[in-house]
Amino acid sequence: MRTDSVSDRSPRNREPQKRPDRVRQVAYRVIRQVTSESGYANLVLNKALREAKLAGRDAAFCTELVHGTLRWQGTYDAFLARCVDRPLNELDPELLDILCLGTHQLLRMRVDSYAAVNEMVTLTRAEIGHKRSGLVNAVLRKISQRAFDQWIDSVAPPYDEDPLLHLAISKAHPTWEVEAFARLLDDDEVAELLDADNEAPRVTLIARPGLSTVDELVEAGASRAKWSPYAAVLQGGGDPGRIAAVATGRAGVQDEGSQLVALALANAPLTGSDAQWLDLCAGPGGKSALLASLVEQRAGRLTAVEPLEHRAELVRANLRAIPGDHEVLVGDGTKPTWAEGSFDRVLADVPCSGLGALRRRPEARWRRTPADVAELRPLQEELLESAINSVRAGGVVAYVTCSPHPDETRAVVDAVLGKRADAVLEDARALFPDVPELGDGPDVQLWPHRQGTDAMYLALIRRS
Template sequence: MSGGARGVAYETLRAVDADDAYANLLLPRLIERAGLSEADARLTTELTYGTLRRRGTYDAVIASAADRAVDRIDPAVLDALRLGVHQIMSTRIASHAAVYETVQLVRRAAGAPASGFANAVLRRISRDTPGEWMARIEQSARSDDERLALRTAHPVWVIRALRRALAAEGRAAELEELLGADNQAPQVTMAALPGLADIPEGHPRTPYSPLGFRLGGGDPEPVVRRSRGRLRVQDEGSQLAALALTRAAPVREGERWLDLCAGPGGKTAILAAEAIAHDARLEANELVPARAGLVRQALAAIPRRFSVTEEDGRTRAADGADAYDRILVDAPCTGLGALRRRPEARWRKSPADVPELTGLQAELLDAAIGALRPGGIVAYVTCSPHLAETSGVLAEIRRSRSDVEQLDARAVLQSVSRAPMDLAAPEDGSGRAQLWPHRHGTDAMFIALLRRG
């Protein structure tokens, strides 16, 4: 595939679609390999993430213009069409340039006949305004939720899950604000590892995390390299989740901690820095070898060696029964809380994934509680507000165990935060905390704290 901004964006889209790659991990490597200028790197990033975010909307437009369902279009051609439609409908790129460059991508990827098809479809789309296309596809919707899904580029099942999660806080009216926030590129947020790095002068602080600051533009990688990894890119919600565990109660010297599902290692690095400050011992575990490698990279910035095992978290916790004072269970989840940073997750997951995930989450949390010493604390964290993955899992644990009490995670976060946080009390009266992109500017991180009796 040819280089240039569009070529790199297209290569990323193909890898996401065909190989289940994660754009946030792959794209920086492809940009570096292609040697793109800063301006072209920005363009590539916008094209990639913009196309991924609004894929559902663009598919509806393509299906209408092509007069065929998108599953009848060759996937390599379809990804190029999505990229072209994004340029036509959502950027200032001239339509004729978007059409020409996309047709050339298709010609190189799929041959001349496919390029003729792409040319016809894109020229048909470019003849009408984006507003006219949106009105046309919304008229085809069979329900209000489907209409909202087309307008905001979220699957219907995700919209309904987010509405239920907001309604549990009495704030269902915030749904469209949340969907809009999901489609905005997040600011680059950095963390200074506590006790190992200071927030650089001149950078604005994050409103809540005492470790966080904004970079204010530009590539963060040189900042990370100069600090030897002690300044790192990390969402503010992730910073707060790690601090909620370490600061939920005073740390006693010699405590033993475990990060049970540690990949890719951002929270682990904060736990490690906090462990050094309080003379605690930290162990990390990550089942997936590639992600375990990322954990080791994250810990390379820490001036103390920490072990990283590669086991099923349920087995790892069972082998350490009654051994730990604090455990972080950052459980595998649907990722619906991180759609700003990982927009492909909305198209990759389905309702059928939820039961398997919630079963795993409950098993991990149950095993972690068993690995706690009496009085020990576990932080159950998901980057998803889906009620089945949050309050549903906690309800299952309460039904199956009588040896845990739920702490007030909202109060802990307020004590950690630099400023008061708008943390709604859920209708079930529990102490769990839910962060939101539209309300806090963070990922929709869920945090619950449980103490073993």
């Protein structure tokens, strides 16, 4: 990840010759906050759009500037390295962000080359000083001399010589991530997945059972989704908060894949009691709200556990419209305060690398490293152990990750179940009715390029 350095900014250098374009300025400041302060693009951008009162085309343009620049950052760095006379790590990070923002407009947006360069020079003068504007002008003019595919040909090896490295550069993913995906998919499907990761995500809504309906969301301008009976897609993006059901908590924003894995847990066959459910890693609470809505209809109760207080507050906010005596605990899921076997169904949606949600978190691909996957592995195994201990005999556990990386999915399940004689892995595919291409089982891996969802993984485990 890039790190900031101190740059010389005198008051004289801070005076622009003319005002920069407001939308581009907002986009640049969002990118700076994401790259310099490890902010989350979706959260920072939404706040910036509200504060700047950008809507309609301006909001859409700003969103593409931010998401596109962050998504293609590594590829643009490879292009820019050919256009400057020093290593990129010697450039001030704020200058590099401006160059990437300009490169995105020139190569992947329908922006006139002259306008793109001129606006970025003006922005440079306003944000980081006159003396940098000459370099920005020269570099971006070099970038504009080739099309995107021509730049790829100049910096990436031919596909037949090194297909994974070619895909990593041409489709803007770190090589280690491409190699991980290639352990599960053939080269052609890897390319399809990377393309899907680079598409702008849809805004998917959930009509919480018993509180709202998909018909209500459709009447508010959404359309029915493909797989989940509670899902709708907000056409053309926009602010979901303008929909009354969302504003009141009767509906929410939730990817269809997240809905499907929670529904699979809720619909798994169960004999005996079915009144006590546990969400072991609850924050920020989207799946908790769906499970609470469902268990409420069965006269049951959800207990949601979250170790961080501020995320526990998010869970409570998601549950605010749901009736019933549901409980949110601030605590460590690996150190239960309840008796063993207390629950009938347990969701363990464990912390993971998040490689399954790269459409929604464009910056995440460049932040994560193989070390992050290795560091999370012990916690994932501990949480799964705790989940199995927490469920009664005959009860079911859903082990879930928002990552397709094999070291975070089946490898964790095999490691835990290999040490236990009281838990078995069941075939979960029947719990995804009408959803195609679920693989050989018994676990389920959803994919952006197959199902159009985040790459959610689910293993269904029954305690015996």
